[in-house]
Amino acid sequence: MKCGVYYRKLKDRLFFLTVCMFSFLTAVPLVAIISEVVLKGFRQINWAFFTEQAPSTLDAMIARNSGSILPGGIANGIAGTLLMVAAAALMAVPAGILCGIALAEKPKSFFSGTVRFIADLIQGTPSIVIGIIAYIWVVVPMKTFSGFAGSVALAIMMLPLIIRSTEEALKMLPSSLKEAGLALGSSYTSVVIRVMLPSAFGAIFTGILLSVSRVMGETAPLMLTALGCSVINWDIFTPSSAVPLLVWEFYNDPNLVDMIWSSSLFLLALIFIFNLISKIIIRKYV
Amino acid sequence: MRDKIFKFLLLLSSVLVLLVCGGMVFSLVSGSWEAISAFGFWNFLTSSDWNPVPGEESYGALPFIAGTVMTSFLALVLCIPFSLPVALFNGEYYKGKKIAAVIGSVVDLLAGIPSVVYGLWGFYTLRPLITDLGLSDQGFGVLTASVILAVMIIPYSASLSSEFFSMVPGDLKEGAFSLGATRYEVIRNVIFPFAGSGVFASYILALGRALGETMAVTMLIGNTINIPSSLVDTGNTMASVIANQFGEADGLKLSSLIAIGLLLFLITAVINFIGKMVIKKFS
Numbered sequence: 258m259k260c261g262v263y264y265r266k267l268k269d270r271l272f273f274l275t276v277c278m279f280s281f282l283t284a285v286p287l288v289a290i291i292s293e294v295v296l297k298g299f300r301q302i303n304w305a306f307f308t309e310q311a312p313s314t315l316d317a318m319i320a321r322n323s324g325s326i327l328p329g330g331i332a333n334g335i336a337g338t339l340l341m342v343a344a345a346a347l348m349a350v351p352a353g354i355l356c357g358i359a360l361a362e363k364p365k366s367f368f369s370g371t372v373r374f375i376a377d378l379i380q381g382t383p384s385i386v387i388g389i390i391a392y393i394w395v396v397v398p399m400k401t402f403s404g405f406a407g408s409v410a411l412a413i414m415m416l417p418l419i420i421r422s423t424e425e426a427l428k429m430l431p432s433s434l435k436e437a438g439l440a441l442g443s444s445y446t447s448v449v450i451r452v453m454l455p456s457a458f459g460a461i462f463t464g465i466l467l468s469v470s471r472v473m474g475e476t477a478p479l480m481l482t483a484l485g486c487s488v489i490n491w492d493i494f495t496p497s498s499a500v501p502l503l504v505w506e507f508y509n510d511p512n513l514v515d516m517i518w519s520s521s522l523f524l525l526a527l528i529f530i531f532n533l534i535s536k537i538i539i540r541k542y543v
Numbered sequence: 544m545r546d547k548i549f550k551f552l553l554l555l556s557s558v559l560v561l562l563v564c565g566g567m568v569f570s571l572v573s574g575s576w577e578a579i580s581a582f583g584f585w586n587f588l589t590s591s592d593w594n595p596v597p598g599e600e601s602y603g604a605l606p607f608i609a610g611t612v613m614t615s616f617l618a619l620v621l622c623i624p625f626s627l628p629v630a631l632f633n634g635e636y637y638k639g640k641k642i643a644a645v646i647g648s649v650v651d652l653l654a655g656i657p658s659v660v661y662g663l664w665g666f667y668t669l670r671p672l673i674t675d676l677g678l679s680d681q682g683f684g685v686l687t688a689s690v691i692l693a694v695m696i697i698p699y700s701a702s703l704s705s706e707f708f709s710m711v712p713g714d715l716k717e718g719a720f721s722l723g724a725t726r727y728e729v730i731r732n733v734i735f736p737f738a739g740s741g742v743f744a745s746y747i748l749a750l751g752r753a754l755g756e757t758m759a760v761t762m763l764i765g766n767t768i769n770i771p772s773s774l775v776d777t778g779n780t781m782a783s784v785i786a787n788q789f790g791e792a793d794g795l796k797l798s799s800l801i802a803i804g805l806l807l808f809l810i811t812a813v814i815n816f817i818g819k820m821v822i823k824k825f826s
Contacts, residue, residue, distance in 0.1 A: 265725050265727075265728070266725060268725070268727055269725035269726050269727040269728070272726075272727040272730075273636065273726065273727070275628065276628040276631050276632055276636065277628075277632065277636075278628075279624060279625050279627075279628035279629070280628045280629045280631075280632040280633075280646055281646075282625065283625050283626075283628075283629050283646070283649065283650070283653075283697060283701070284646070284649045286653065286664075286694045287649055287652055287653050287656075289664070289668065290656060290660065290661070290664045293664060293667070293668060294660065294664075351556075352556045352559055352560075353556075355552055355553055355555075355556035356553075356556040356557050356559070356560055358553055359553035359554065359556060359557045360557070362553065368557070369557075371561070372557045372560055372561065374819075375560055375561055375564045376560055377815065377819060378564060378812055378815065378816075379560070379563065379564055379567075381748075381751055381811050381812065381814075381815035382567070382755070382808055382811060382812070383754065383755020383756070383757065383782055383807055383808070383811055384755065384757060385755065385757040385782045385785050385786060385804070385807075386567075386571075386755070386804045386807055386808045386811075387567075388785075389571070389574070389785065389789070389800075389801055389804040390566075390567050390570055390571070392789075393570040393571075393574050393801075394566070394570065413563060413567075416560065416563070417560075420560070444545060444546050445546045445549070445550075446545045446546050446548075446549040449549070470655060471655075473657075474655075474656070474657025474658070474659070474660070475657070475658075476657065476658060476659045476757075476758045477658070477757035477758055477782070477786055480786060480789075480790070481785075481789050481790075501657055501659050504659050504660070504663070505659055505758070508659075508662075508663065508666075508762070517663055518663075521657075521659075521660045521663060524657060524660065525656065525657075525660060528655050528656075528657070529652065529655065532651065532652070532655055
């Protein structure tokens with residue numbers, strides 16, 4: 258009786274259990290990664306970790322041999338990440354929001370379709386290729402690696418994310434909102450700036466936060482552009498460090514290898530906090 | 544007047560996006576021109592030389608194309624048994640329930656972990672595991688890189704395909720249920736046929752992600768310049784060879800690396816285009 262009811266029910270049950278099992282298995286890598294990063298990383302987290310620059314190989318070797326935790330911290334990386342992400346946001350956010358408004362304004366025109374297609378194309382481009390672009394555009398003409406080149410790369414990566422989230426946010430607004438503003442005689446500009454952008458602020462801001470958290474962990478484009486720097490450096494036109502770049506440097510230096518977990522912990526915590534804030538904003542305002 | 548300026552700004556920002564993309568293509572093509580004209584496009588694609596000795600320099604992209612194709616397709620195969628159940632779990636069985644939101648956040652968090660942290664985890668946890676299983680001596684290679692890549696692309700394919708599963712109209716499913724079908728039969732005979740092309744597209748887009756992943760793969764694939772002879776052999780992908788060699792490259796070698804970048808750009812563009820087209824047809 259291959260087609261009997263019991264056989265079919267059994268098959269249904271088994272399928273359901275398999276789906277559940279594999280779904281929960283997906284959480285295993287997440288738990289494993291987070292627990293490994295936290296367990297191996299928390300020992301290094303102290304005040305100096307946030308305020309001092311990365312130790313030299315020699316200092317780290319001495320500390321290692323005496324069995325104590327490594328001196329120094331990742332302040333140069335934190336400074337570089339802050340500087341580069343802020344500069345990237347400064348470039349990408351205004352352009353992205355304006356472009357998002359333009360797309361939401363004429364959603365069906367051929368031009369909008371093209372822009373949307375190109376934005377998707379940029380979003381799909383591998384980060385390492387964007388690193389090459391920023392290298393050709395900024396590093397070659399300026400003849401030096403720089404934090405600015407890194408932020409150009411990050412800005413290119415942020416741009417399509419902000420465009421799409423702004424467009425989606427504006428599309429969700431009821432059209433009566435805009436019509437009411439126009440009917441009251443206000444100009445198109447003031448309707449957009451005074452009515453539409455404030456109403457969609459939560460969703461747009463969430464998009465910005467998510468795009469920042471996306472680019473904060475990027476290593477590959479920065480390897481080709483910002484290069485890295487062993488001291489705290491606030492000059493954007495010279496080589497600059499970043500937290501993910503430091504993780505990569507520590508990974509390659511056997512004396513500093515203990516620092517990778519604490520730096521990763523810092524990076525993960527930062528990204529998760531950004532994600533959390535954006536979730537809270539979504540729940541509250543959207 | 545203000546309206547005119549504002550509308551001009553809107554237009555300008557849209558044109559900026561087009562210019563950025565046009566500039567990207569132009570820079571990649573002009574940067575790789577030296578290599579392409581020296582070796583010829585077809586020859587560059589099919590040559591497996593990588594000889595940086597001055598005077599007899601010769602570069603070809605074949606080993607890296609092979610490495611990229613092997614790692615990303617293997618990653619895709621490995622990711623399906625996990626992302627499909629997650630998508631069904633979130634988009635069908637527990638659609639809109641709390642437990643689905645929990646799994647959804649797990650998937651979101653997985654997507655948020657930086658590539659370099661995945662690489663560390665692969666290096667310190669996964670690699671010893673592969674060595675212990677006796678699959679390879681050092682644990683580096685195509686297989687290790689693919690497993691990490693699979694974990695990295697599960698979130699993309701799972702969240703996208705769960706959306707397509709949840710878009711299946713309720714009356715179609717109810718029709719099947721009222722005929723006495725079990726849930727499994729509904730999934731197989733109603734949901735899969737309906738959402739199939741969308742789910743297929745989500746895997747294509749995930750493949751596009753896997754092709755361009757750099758850091759985790761660079762840390763795990765072994766970085767040897769050869770066509771991997773087996774799944775546990777070491778190799779190099781297009782992204783990892785750029786990451787490894789770009790720093791000390793100049794002249795013809797730099798141009799060859801940029802040409803590999805151009806190639807990677809074109810491949811991901813085509814893959815993403817196909818994925819987007821399938822989705823467009825679906826909706």
